[in-house]
Amino acid sequence: xxxxxxxTFFHFAFSNIGESEKFKKIDIAIIDNTALNENIHFKETxxxxxxxxxLFKIKYVKNKKEADALLxxxxxxGYIEGKPELLVTTxxxxxxxxxxxxxxxxxxxxxxxxxxISTEKLTxxxxxxxxxxxxxxxxxxxxxxxxxxxxxxFFYTLIGMVCMYAGFFGIDAVNETEANLSSRxxxxxxxxxxxxxxxxxxxxxxWGLQYVENLVLLAxxxxxxxxxxxxxxxxxxxxxxxxxxxxITFGTLIGAISKxxxxxxxxxxxxxxxxxxxxxxxxxxxxxxxxxxxxxxLGAINPVTMITDALYSLYYYSTFTLxxxxxxxxFLFGLxxxxxxxxxxxxxxxxxx
Numbered sequence: 001x002x003x004x005x006x007x008t009f010f011h012f013a014f015s016n017i018g019e020s021e022k023f024k025k026i027d028i029a030i031i032d033n034t035a036l037n038e039n040i041h042f043k044e045t046x047x048x049x050x051x052x053x054x055l056f057k058i059k060y061v062k063n064k065k066e067a068d069a070l071l072x073x074x075x076x077x078g079y080i081e082g083k084p085e086l087l088v089t090t091x092x093x094x095x096x097x098x099x100x101x102x103x104x105x106x107x108x109x110x111x112x113x114x115x116x117i118s119t120e121k122l123t124x125x126x127x128x129x130x131x132x133x134x135x136x137x138x139x140x141x142x143x144x145x146x147x148x149x150x151x152x153x154f155f156y157t158l159i160g161m162v163c164m165y166a167g168f169f170g171i172d173a174v175n176e177t178e179a180n181l182s183s184r185x186x187x188x189x190x191x192x193x194x195x196x197x198x199x200x201x202x203x204x205x206x207w208g209l210q211y212v213e214n215l216v217l218l219a220x221x222x223x224x225x226x227x228x229x230x231x232x233x234x235x236x237x238x239x240x241x242x243x244x245x246x247x248i249t250f251g252t253l254i255g256a257i258s259k260x261x262x263x264x265x266x267x268x269x270x271x272x273x274x275x276x277x278x279x280x281x282x283x284x285x286x287x288x289x290x291x292x293x294x295x296x297x298l299g300a301i302n303p304v305t306m307i308t309d310a311l312y313s314l315y316y317y318s319t320f321t322l323x324x325x326x327x328x329x330x331f332l333f334g335l336x337x338x339x340x341x342x343x344x345x346x347x348x349x350x351x352x353x
Contacts (some may be wrong), residue, residue, distance in 0.1 A: 030059075163246070174252055245335040
């Protein structure tokens with residue numbers, strides 16, 4: 001129940017934050033006077049940026065007084081006038097003034113280039129280059145997911161943390177097969193069934209149970225909370241499957257290393273899992289980037305970070321290179337833990353059972 005409750009808290013805490021992060025059209029005004037009407041190309045360019053590129057929401061006004069009134073009432077972020085050169089007016093410096101200045105500078109640059117070479121005799125190759133240059137002069141393309149929501153990162157770390165919960169089954173599996181840890185382990189050690197087979201059955205069942213729990217969490221977040229995980233649900237299911245493998249083998253390693261009781265091993269495991277989640281950004285999102293910048297090795301060996309990065313790659317990137325890289329790292333992490341567990345378990349002998 002804890003992951004479901006935590007996901008619910010995340011939903012209520014962050015449900016409105018994502019809206020403020022999304023890009024919205026910039027409200028601007030254009031003074032529709034004689035000077036601007038003579039500049040047909042510029043008006044066509046601005047209309048294109050408004051209708052096709054969704055960059056601006058344009059309101060045409062008759063004079064500067066009307067534009068100043070709209071700016072003072074915060075109904076627009078800035079306005080453009082032609083006198084006869086184009087002039088931008090904004091209330092304060094910021095992203096709006098930067099974008100408007102960039103558009104106008106680019107416009108003048110392209111117009112100047114065309115005027116300078118219009119009297120020259122161009123080769124076919126030069127004409128082709130000119131056409132391509134003018135065609136792409138005003139292209140503003142959003143390459144990321146159009147429904148980008150930065151708060152999904154918290155849900156990603158939750159999935160990573162829960163995948164590691166498979167480690168509880170790993171700790172229990174070792175406890176139930178080692179003679180010095182439990183009475184059932186003692187009976188297993190003297191039974192005719194090989195201890196390794198019993199341990200393998202425990203691990204496979206635990207892996208399957210944890211995967212079902214992961215599916216319940218994912219379904220709850222998608223269908224109840226409405227969290228957007230993108231369209232690659234099949235790859236997310238594969239990631240949770242491999243992530244659960246990393247979790248259960250890590251729990252097995254902790255169970256095999258120490259002779260302490262389960263009551264001591266489980267708090268140790270929980271502490272490590274919470275530390276993994278913290279470093280992946282669950283409690284403080286900037287921590288993920290601090291680690292990536294200053295101690296990248298911690299991110300490279302952190303399975304929760306691997307799961308989070310894989311989910312990010314599915315949501316934001318157009319290629320699966322990083323996703324499959326993280327899948328490989330998770331599988332490698334699990335193999336290392338499994339190998340370490342094998343060396344700690346394989347040759348244990350007891351004075352008495």
